[in-house]
Amino acid sequence: MSVLVYVEQAEGKFKKSVFEAVSYAKAIADQQSTNLIAISIGDVADSELKELGKYGASKVLNVSTDQLKTFVNQAYASVIAAAAEKDGADIIVLSNSFSGKGLAPRIAVKLKAGLADGAVELPSTDGKFSVKKTAFSGKAFAITELTSANKVIALNPNAFGVKENATDAAIEVFTADVKQSDLGTVIKEIVRATDKVSLPDAELVVSAGRGLKGPENWGMIEELAGLLGAATACSKPVSDADWRPHSEHVGQTGIAISPNLYIAIGISGAIQHLAGVSSSKVIVVINKDPEAPFFKVADYGIVGDAFEVVPKLIEALKAHKA
Amino acid sequence: MKILVCISNVPDTTTKITFTNDNTEFNTSGVQYIVNPYDEIALSRAIELTEGGKGTVTVINVGEASNDPTIRKALAIGADDAVRVNAAPRDAYFVAKQIAEYAKDKDFNIILTGRESIDYNGNQIAAMVGEFLDIPSVSIIKKLDLDGDTATIEREIEGGKEVLTVSGKFIASCAEGVAEPKIPNMRGIMSARTKPLVVIDAVAIEEVTKVTKYETPAPRGTVKLIPADQTEQLISLLHSEAKVI
Numbered sequence: 001m002s003v004l005v006y007v008e009q010a011e012g013k014f015k016k017s018v019f020e021a022v023s024y025a026k027a028i029a030d031q032q033s034t035n036l037i038a039i040s041i042g043d044v045a046d047s048e049l050k051e052l053g054k055y056g057a058s059k060v061l062n063v064s065t066d067q068l069k070t071f072v073n074q075a076y077a078s079v080i081a082a083a084a085e086k087d088g089a090d091i092i093v094l095s096n097s098f099s100g101k102g103l104a105p106r107i108a109v110k111l112k113a114g115l116a117d118g119a120v121e122l123p124s125t126d127g128k129f130s131v132k133k134t135a136f137s138g139k140a141f142a143i144t145e146l147t148s149a150n151k152v153i154a155l156n157p158n159a160f161g162v163k164e165n166a167t168d169a170a171i172e173v174f175t176a177d178v179k180q181s182d183l184g185t186v187i188k189e190i191v192r193a194t195d196k197v198s199l200p201d202a203e204l205v206v207s208a209g210r211g212l213k214g215p216e217n218w219g220m221i222e223e224l225a226g227l228l229g230a231a232t233a234c235s236k237p238v239s240d241a242d243w244r245p246h247s248e249h250v251g252q253t254g255i256a257i258s259p260n261l262y263i264a265i266g267i268s269g270a271i272q273h274l275a276g277v278s279s280s281k282v283i284v285v286i287n288k289d290p291e292a293p294f295f296k297v298a299d300y301g302i303v304g305d306a307f308e309v310v311p312k313l314i315e316a317l318k319a320h321k322a
Numbered sequence: 323m324k325i326l327v328c329i330s331n332v333p334d335t336t337t338k339i340t341f342t343n344d345n346t347e348f349n350t351s352g353v354q355y356i357v358n359p360y361d362e363i364a365l366s367r368a369i370e371l372t373e374g375g376k377g378t379v380t381v382i383n384v385g386e387a388s389n390d391p392t393i394r395k396a397l398a399i400g401a402d403d404a405v406r407v408n409a410a411p412r413d414a415y416f417v418a419k420q421i422a423e424y425a426k427d428k429d430f431n432i433i434l435t436g437r438e439s440i441d442y443n444g445n446q447i448a449a450m451v452g453e454f455l456d457i458p459s460v461s462i463i464k465k466l467d468l469d470g471d472t473a474t475i476e477r478e479i480e481g482g483k484e485v486l487t488v489s490g491k492f493i494a495s496c497a498e499g500v501a502e503p504k505i506p507n508m509r510g511i512m513s514a515r516t517k518p519l520v521v522i523d524a525v526a527i528e529e530v531t532k533v534t535k536y537e538t539p540a541p542r543g544t545v546k547l548i549p550a551d552q553t554e555q556l557i558s559l560l561h562s563e564a565k566v567i
């Protein structure tokens with residue numbers, strides 16, 4: 001018995017959400033009185049792999065087979081399942097990222113495992129193994145018991161936090177046979193905006209809605225986000241009108257996020273919007289309408305015109321940073 | 323070309339989610355059901371790809387007879403025929419197994435699902451069906467184009483996108499961007515009544531998950547309002563009280 005965590009790399013580096021998944025997996029390993037093994041696939045330097053020890057991984061399996069340099073979920077799932085079987089891991093943890101969402105269900109089927117995706121807390125283990133996960137697009141949580149012998153858990157970003165737990169990680173090369181039929185998808189191009197904070201795992205998010213009137217007014221939103229080191233987001237009508245890209249659309253039919261801080265500017269707070277953002281830890285609402293429904297779920301609010309309030313907020317933030 | 327689209331029957335997006343029976347069951351009273359919005363996107367793309375005699379679109383739903391109006395809606399949008407696996411959808415593993423069992427000997431070139439169902443929402447079905455059938459799966463796609471036997475797909479990744487190709491059979495889960503959702507017209511609605519809707523039995527499968535309780539998010543305290551001309555006060559509260567900046 002052990003816990004296996006898949007550590008997703010991007011250009012040879014691990015993101016904070018990966019260290020968070022490792023911290024979470026370590027806490028589960030402690031609950032189960034067992035050890036934590038991490039598995040990395042692709043080109044990652046030993047020095048970066050060693051970092052995983054900081055968060056409690058005592059062993060790191062390094063898979064750097066040529067065919068697996070870029071993400072192919074079918075093949076990655078095979079390798080991770082093979083590692084789980086070889087090391088006797090019965091709990092597999094991943095980050096609920098875009099790739100994790102493609103991978104976790106395949107691993108679950110391979111291992112005949114129950115899958116709790118979008119986990120937000122440590123499992124409770126009083127006789128039953130139950131995980132609290134988001135359901136109904138963020139409108140509720142489902143306490144889901146995993147009744148199978150093997151278990152797969154995909155952790156929501158920002159749900160657990162990064163916790164240090166210094167261990168010396170032993171790095172081991174792991175090789176697994178890759179079937180040709182597992183390599184059906186071929187990546188042609190990866191486009192990544194490196195100068196921006198990625199929204200799904202951002203800790204701070206500045207979001208704006210139709211109250212901003214038009215795409216030309218997003219300069220101040222970008223400036224505020226830049227000063228905070230925050231990602232930018234928007235409401236659905238804004239991306240529908242092509243003022244902002246679809247990848248920024250949050251809510252029931254967009255992405256669900258749970259940052260530490262969500263600042264909503266000129267967004268009314270429709271039920272479909274709230275579904276995707278209401279699990280943010282702190283919500284700030286700036287809206288000129290004191291009756292806007294968003295104020296009902298906000299921690300802090302400013303009733304005022306965004307075109308006056310946001311520039312002042314930027315000034316205040318600059319002063320605070322100085 | 324044969325395309326299979328998986329359709330899920332979900333509460334209308336304006337539904338206030340509540341639970342009954344000591345918070346163990348979703349409260350369905352007064353709830354309106356719709357075709358999952360993402361599934362409409364998947365279905366619309368399937369119709370575009372097969373238009374003009376280039377192929378057929380079958381929709382499949384795992385659910386009870388009460389789902390039939392939703393399935394008819396999918397037929398009205400333009401699917402050619404429908405299959406319902408007659409069983410309450412227990413969890414994603416169960417649903418995916420049913421879809422895979424149906425599809426395994428039917429020779430579909432492409433299977434499409436929505437990115438996630440807005441009720442239970444796991445984004446699990448596509449990759450699970452892919453694994454049961456041992457075919458490639460691509461999750462959360464934003465674009466799908468076909469050139470003969472090869473599909474070019476864009477999928478979302480953190481802070482960007484990935485462009486990939488796949489040849490032969492595959493399954494993909496569709497998000498916004500793949501197609502504009504089609505709205506049924508009068509002719510579609512009329513013909514939907516007579517299009518085939520076949521009901522088949524479910525296969526048995528072991529249970530791997532069980533929802534034991536639902537919770538709704540804890541209500542927040544009342545909002546602290548800050549005067550519009552005192553933005554520095556907001557910054558200081560976020561810094562020293564909320565400790566988020």
Ligand SMILES: Cc1cc2nc3c(=O)[nH]c(=O)nc-3n(C[C@H](O)[C@H](O)[C@H](O)COP(=O)(O)OP(=O)(O)OC[C@H]3O[C@@H](n4cnc5c(N)ncnc54)[C@H](O)[C@@H]3O)c2cc1C
Nearest residue numbers: 209210211235236251252253254266267268273288289306
């Ligand atoms: C099936 C379905 C799914 C949906 N899914 C989503 C989803 O995932 N995400 C989503 O966001 N929406 C979704 N919606 C849409 C949702 O119902 C709302 O229409 C939408 O969220 C409203 O966006 P908004 O708040 O930006 O615009 P509006 O509702 O137009 O609100 C604009 C707000 O800005 C304020 N305002 C105006 N001018 C100013 C100013 N100068 N300064 C400050 N404030 C100002 C107004 O008081 C108002 O509150 C969905 C709808 C449907 C039917």
Ligand SMILES: Nc1ncnc2c1ncn2[C@@H]1O[C@H](COP(=O)(O)O)[C@@H](O)[C@H]1O
Nearest residue numbers: 328330384435436438439444445446447
């Ligand atoms: N009961 C069901 N019957 C058929 N397809 C389903 C069912 N539930 C979910 N799906 C499909 O799987 C997708 C993802 O669902 P989920 O994994 O529940 O988020 C949905 O968008 C549908 O396309």
